[in-house]
Amino acid sequence: EALADYELLELLLFYSIERVDTKPLAKALLERFGTLGDVFAAEPAELREFEIDQRTLVHFKALRESGRRLAERKVKDMPVLTNWQQLIDYCHAALAHEKTEQFRILFLDRKNVLIADEVQQRGTIDHTPVYPREVVKRALALNAAALILVHNHPSGDPKPSRDDIEMTREIKAAAGALGISIHDHLVIGRKGHASFRSLGLLA
Structure with missing residues (x-):
């Protein structure tokens, strides 16, 4: 069964923010920014308002770039x-x-x-x-x-x-x-x- 957006974000945050209940943070981020894509694309200063650390910022940037590259591969050479x-x-x-x-x-x-x-x-x-x-x-x-x-x-x-x-x-x-x-x-x-x-x- 597919995860809801907040559940997927909660899971991603769990692996970068230790010993913290990440469900409230995941829901707050989605409420503020709207979608997973908007969360990953948010400015670092905006994310730091939620006490997002540098490690998580790097993860978000990597996830966004990975998504772009996967989509790019599907349109190359065809x-x-x-x-x-x-x-x-x-x-x-x-x-x-x-x-x-x-x-x-x-x-x-x-x-x-x-x-x-x-x-x-x-x-x-x-x-x-x-x-x-x-x-x-x-x-x-x-x-x-x-x-x-x-x-x-x-x-x-x-x-x-x-x-x-x-x-x-x-x-x-x-x-x-x-x-x-x-x-x-x-x-x-x-x-x-x-x-x-x-x-x-x-x-």
């Missing part, structure tokens, strides 16, 4: 368009709990196999400057045939903004002029995502 849910899981693991916006690009070859996943820009809590010329320049350098654009909304709401839509149109036009396809633009929130293709925003 056509991502036929493994779409695994791609979504990977993007969520990489971006859902970031505190500021990141704009990433997944560069694909002609068989839609992942060549590279790169952070193109980092921004503020609600804005990331993106330059279509730089996107296309990097795609040409990697000999990419197609791109999947990905960015996060730290607010948690993945609904595309007007700026997101306009920026995507500019990148699509610049890439299309050189024969590079834009398969999708994914916006990642804490509990979900939005797909430009599914929303009809790539027409």
Whole structure:
């Protein structure tokens, strides 16, 4: 039987905090931050308010990175368009709990196999400057045939903004002029995502 989130967190805390009843702490952390992912991604200063020690902070960081790498392995060396849910899981693991916006690009070859996943820009809590010329320049350098654009909304709401839509149109036009396809633009929130293709925003 699957453990509840607080039970799993309690178990993890048990192995890093000795001789303490960790159930109240696990419940308090989830009440404050919301999900296991949010707990693992919380700032050290926030966690220290709960008297979380350095050893536990390191464990949390390792767990988060392990989750990201496991998700990444599932999308490497295979056509991502036929493994779409695994791609979504990977993007969520990489971006859902970031505190500021990141704009990433997944560069694909002609068989839609992942060549590279790169952070193109980092921004503020609600804005990331993106330059279509730089996107296309990097795609040409990697000999990419197609791109999947990905960015996060730290607010948690993945609904595309007007700026997101306009920026995507500019990148699509610049890439299309050189024969590079834009398969999708994914916006990642804490509990979900939005797909430009599914929303009809790539027409």
